[in-house]
Amino acid sequence: MTERDFLLPDLGEGLSEAEIVRWRVAVGDTVTVDQTVVEVETAKAVVDVPCPYAGRVVALHGAEGEVRPVGQPLITVAEPVAVDATEPTGHAVYREEERAGSGNVLIGYGTGHGGSRRRRPRLAPATHAPVVSGAPAASPSLTAASPGRAATPPGPGLPPAAAAGREPGRPGAAQPLVISPIVRRLARERGVDLATVRGSGPGGVVRRADVEAAADVTGAAGQNAVAGVSGAARLTAVPDLPAASAEHPAQLAAATAGIQDLVIPLTGIRRAIADKLSRSRREIPEVTIWVDADATALLETRAAINTARPDQPVSILALLARICLSGLRRYPQLNARVDTEAQRIIQSAGVHLGIAAQTDRGLVVPVLRDADRLTTAELAAELAATTAAARAGDLPPTRLTGGTFTLNNYGVFGVDGSTPIINLPEAALLGVGRIVDKPWVVDGQLAVRKVTQLSLTFDHRVCDGGVAGGFLRHVADCVEQPALLIANV
Known part of the structure; x- marks a missing residue:
């Protein structure tokens, strides 16, 4: 038997550790190449970690809830040595490529091993109690099968x-x-x-x-x-x-x-959120401006679109995202970031729109890449799929970074306004409050209208009040008169 340590791999740019959420295997279990052995939580997402080795688990390094640094042992696997086929039944037989493992760990997507001709190993019964690192020995549990492999029969x-x-x-x-x-x-x-x-x-x-x-x-x-x-x-x-x-x-x-x-x-995503927000508040001279807008016509426009195309429904959030993209086309100064080390402002060529989403693990901001290239119907579909995946914890870390502007619909919490903290390293964030009935003057007459509060929090280093005010006014005008949005698309 040859013991091999599988080290916690690099989980993404800037990530140096991960918290063990749940072990999928126990000491004494048999694992196959590319089988998921543990779920870990990083500062960005919960991901499955597959093991590139096959054999019997002899040690689990770390208990659930423990934080492990990248590059440290995660699991120890005893690999059976290849023997002659004439050996008695019960001795393990491995092909060379199985003993080598896949060697290319991709977190959340398996290890990329494509050998479908692999034989399942036959392992000799354990003759001694396995050694556990950092935890008492556990009873053997069912082995979770990787995609394409059969697991222990679960029962009727x-x-x-x-x-x-x-x-x-x-x-x-x-x-x-x-x-x-x-x-x-x-x-x-x-x-x-x-x-x-x-x-x-x-x-x-x-x-x-x-x-x-x-x-x-x-x-x-x-x-x-x-x-x-x-x-x-x-x-x-x-x-x-x-x-x-x-x-x-x-x-x-x-x-x-x-x-x-x-x-x-404070661990995992919660600690990352705390660190990022604290740094944002320390570094960014932020300013918040706001305006009330009559959203009656926007709601009517949405109803008309969904009546005409019931198979492709459009949400209010999708229309607000389209309005944001229109505003950023006119005021690109807000689609930017500040490089403090080089003392420069970088305006992004495309709009990677972040959507603030509340999940069981805290506030996350999944990103829609090149949102400015999507139609309104495509925006609606992407928003629905992305927010659902974020709440389920299914988004890879790459989908939670790289945003250039954030849209935050805090109206879903039943509040009118907010002074949010900018999602570093972005330079601006548009907030939308709840839409409620309020008295409003229309053509000199008092009427009851659907009113919302819009707020823009921006980094004063990237622009002055004129640019920020112009952007927010454009957004409010499009909310009140959606025809303006169509004219600028």
């Missing part, structure tokens, strides 16, 4: 994907079926034991709603328990507790014993 009525998502636990015990890493993270944050959750998904898969429901029940039980404990403390330890508890701090402390602060570590 159980989808293979669900079987691959079994939680490690006691042999013979019923295990929860969890596929999504977001569901696992949510369970950890809410303190929910997945072994106690009954899944409502296909084949018994545990969904996010199941975890939230279990968390509500657990939280209510915990509050009742705390109330009972604190009530007992008042009756036994402090029988004569007066109403004015402020005069008796010791008694008040006894009554609230057992209540602890919630500590949430």
Whole structure:
């Protein structure tokens, strides 16, 4: 047997570490070339890491929730040595290319090994307990199969994907079926034991709603328990507790014993968000301007488009994106970034539009490359697909960087206005508030109209108020009179 360490690979430009979200294998499992062995979270996305070696897992370096640096051991695999075919049954036989592995790890997309003629290895039974690095030995679990490979049969009525998502636990015990890493993270944050959750998904898969429901029940039980404990403390330890508890701090402390602060570590995407926003606020002299706009005609235009082309519906966000692109064509100074080291401003040739999206893992800004080359219908389709992938955690890191201007629809949170922080290294951000009925003067008469607040936050180093005001006014005019937008397309 030859042991080989698979090191945590480079996960993308500027990424030096990753947090282990979930191990897909356990010590003692058999892995094949290109099989996903672990899910990790970087500062940009949750990705699957495939192993380029085949063999038996003898060590997992790091526990779930631990941060590992790039270049450090991630998993140790014992590769069987090739033997003569006349050896007794049970000895492993490997082809040379299988022992070598694929050698080209591409995070989230497999390792690029295309050998379909590979034979599945036959491994000899383990004769000794495997060694685990950083964690106690775990019971062998089902081996998750890579695409195109068969996994251990999951059992009657159980989808293979669900079987691959079994939680490690006691042999013979019923295990929860969890596929999504977001569901696992949510369970950890809410303190929910997945072994106690009954899944409502296909084949018994545990969904996010199941975890939230279990968390509500657990939280209510915990509050009742705390109330009972604190009530007992008042009756036994402090029988004569007066109403004015402020005069008796010791008694008040006894009554609230057992209540602890919630500590949430800044890791992964959350830490990257904190670092980026802090740097943006330190470095950029930002200014925010805003204006109210009558969006009645914009809503009517959207309804007319969707009536004429029901097979290609267009969202309000897509129309606002089209309006932004029109404004950036007229005011390219805002489609720029500041190179502080070279002391220069760089205006981008194309518009790579960022769309702020709230997800379970925090705020992310997926990017639509060359958005200015898309039609309005194509913009709508790309926006829908991109935001859905971002919330599911399926976007690769490359889709979360390289933006030149951001559109932020904070109206979905029911608010009118905001002074957002610029998404460094961009130079501007357009915010859109909720659209609500408000009194509005139309042709000298008071009327009820659909009104929204538009705000532009910009880097004062790239332009002055005249450019920023001209851009925002153009956006507002197009919202109020969509015909202006058509005239400029």
